[in-house]
Amino acid sequence: MSDASPKNGFNVVGTSPIRPDGLDKVTGRAQFADDFHLPNMLHGKILRSPHAHARIVSIDTSAAEALPGVRAVVTGADFPAVRHELLNLGTAGVLNIREMSENCMAKDKVLYDGHAVAAVAADNPHDAELAMNLIKVEYELLPPVMNVRAAMADDAPVVHENFHPGGFIAPTEKYLPNASRVQLGNGDPEQGFAEADLVLEREYTAETIHQGYIESHVTTVTWDSNDYVTVWTATQGQFALRDHLADIIQVPISNINVVPLEIGGGFGGKERLYIDPVAAFLSKKSQCPVKIAMRRDEVFRATGPSSGTFIKLKFGVKRDGTLTAAHLHMAYEAGAYAGGPLFLGIMSATSRYNIPNIHIDGFDVIVNKPTMRPYRAPGAPQALFAVEQMIDELAHELGMDPIDFRMQNLMRTGDRLVPGFPLAPIDTEKMMETVKAHPHYQAPLEGANRGRGLAYSIWFNIGEISSARMQVNPDGSVTLATASPDLSGTRISLAMQAAEALGIDVEQVSPTVSDTQSIGFSLPSVGSRTTYSTGAIVCEVAQEILKQMCERAALLWETDAADVSVEHGVFSNKTEPGQSITFNELAARMFETGGPISHHRTGHTQSFIPGTAVHLVDVEVDPDTGKVDILRYTIFQDVGKAVHPDYVEGQMQGAAVQGIGMALNEEYFYDDEGRLKNASLLDYRLPTSLDVPMLETVVLETPNPAHPFGVRGCGEISIAPPPAAIANAIHDAVGVRLNSMPMAPHKVCAAVNAAKPAKAA
């Protein structure tokens, strides 16, 4: 546990108090989505396509409807045609409502194994499942396309007769029947490669992976006869869910209330709706509340995954270690519908080193897999697996220390990022120096088949829109509501910022997450934005509360509000030395000074706040089995200001282990027909406590000027470096480069064996 004493002028920020929702979570009382029950509640089950690509010829639901206990059946025919297909989200891109609706329930075609085709609501989940299995669906099978290279081939089967190019942050243009494209660049790559003394060309692949949250998707919906709809669910964004649901089920937005319950992990996979419209239509038909809880295999087959990729790199460097040119061909799976994490992958690939001449050819590729959703630093681990291995290989070829080589090409504050804007303030040099001076980097590594590797990442926080409401109560306690679902302890990190800004104890602040009827619009808890962006809005609300309280004190003292100052929760009369009143005393007098003290704000914060991380890892490779053991692991991360240091470390460690799982174990296995063969937690192998050692953390704090306490979001970045760091360590250990993720034992074995004859010769 971190030192609980105040530091550097902060009283609350930088300490590690116990979270207010913790007690319920260690006693089993916390109400997660599946713990919610209503009287007369029915249970819904969804029939899913066993085919990756097929036309729906007919659906016969009569036998299911005839089963006792069945109250409603819905199919794609119950989903109305959308009123407008495209929703413009401004800088966030374009959202295709028709595709979102058809992803929840297929209409004419199924596009992946697990695509929903019909649903049943019955008195209990067992009867619903029996009825679901009585539904007969006739399919006309079509050939599937299962990876980016197959989908971009000349004779590839076409998934959509027509599609709107994806626009996840950056727009793309339609390029091939299954792919859209974005091109970015700077300088003259041809000239740059001509200036290079060494040019390397390499190819890297990564398989489709899943976020792997332990709580599956669960929702309960009521749709009453006045067309009021209430949703109780676990979501990363209650407002996004509400707005998208309104578009799909076509009721006014104001008729919908989304109540966010405790959420059992999301990592980007729970910011989009899947089952809520299905439960809504089942509720409308049955006039009962309907709960749908996905089984684990449904979670794997129909939600979440993150892109498989094919990345081709060409990098040029001078003998002195200066990068002169780069060409990046980056193809990311979009899944069944356009709009995968391509652009963020491009940003991640190119935003650490100054490369004067660069060209990026990016492809957003439609394949017969579930629609790709963000997964913690979306696109970054795949991009770094390629680029950070290339950087390591270049340093190796030049005989340079990997940190010195990075330092020589290091992007610093103000340097131009590929899209054209400058890198916001951050101390990248200090990060590199800290790693180089650390005992782990300096320690000798001995023993056969052992090696050390590192990888470096910059990742950007989203800011944008957040809401907060604060109410001071007559006993001096403060109620803090936000619209930001708490995935990991953000209620405490927001309460701490409120307490710091107000000058009171954190125990006085009671933080909650509000439903959509009770607070202003906010973007979801994504993009490392909650503690940073919502936190900044909380601080603004606190300033307004203090302003109101200064006015109350002025009223009591018959002076001007400008004459009242406040510090550490004590209000003082600047014109009358000695005259002061505490926060609690002033709160107690609110009703004699004008009534309740409260404030609500929906505000905007800056995006593209950078954070940095370096991961340093020692591995031991068993050359006979290909198994890679992690011996020592250190995470260096610049978090701006660690609000709750223990939970900041938890973010760093949790993200790192997800990255380790991606590096060594995790992948979707599809057969030739496009059926997912490992849709269980036995066969989709998440890391366990036995797979990893303790993870050392080094927290750097370069203040973020866009936040009053200097906070940067810290949730995502540390998932990005592990695959590349481990790949570099494997190379250091056994002298082979793994260009295919995951670096599963059979691949490591094959690479080691392939290198043997060369060594013998």
Next chain:
Amino acid sequence: MSNKSLVTATINGEDKEFLCEPRQSLLEVLRDVLYLTGTKEGCNDGNCGACSVIVDGVLLDSCCMLAVEAEGSSIETIEGLATGTELHPLQRAFLEETGLQCGICTPGFLMAAKALLDKTPKPDEQQVRHWLAGNLCRCTGYDKLVRSVLKAVEA
């Protein structure tokens, strides 16, 4: 129409009777019949440990046991881990050492850790990691979770 069986069991030290169908797992009955929703479902096929309970001193996944098999047994769930308002040392350690993030796997880990400490009061790190390998956590990376168990051992 009912083919329900009457089952008598001790749950968290109290004698309980409940009706259940043969097809219902212990997990389903705990959650949907007895409303003891602290025990979580993560996979329903014995691979994540979120539904861990202790039956007659044995740690098991309640999704893999039929409720009718619980006849005459003594079942411990997360709801019985604290004594009144007095938290179990494991619960206190998880709070103080931030051994949880989202909290969905937490009841399962607490019950698994309790089963370990019941048998091995002073486990070392490797014993803790080995024992907890049947429970999946996707948030913490296990570092602070393992530290929490080791802290509770000290207490």
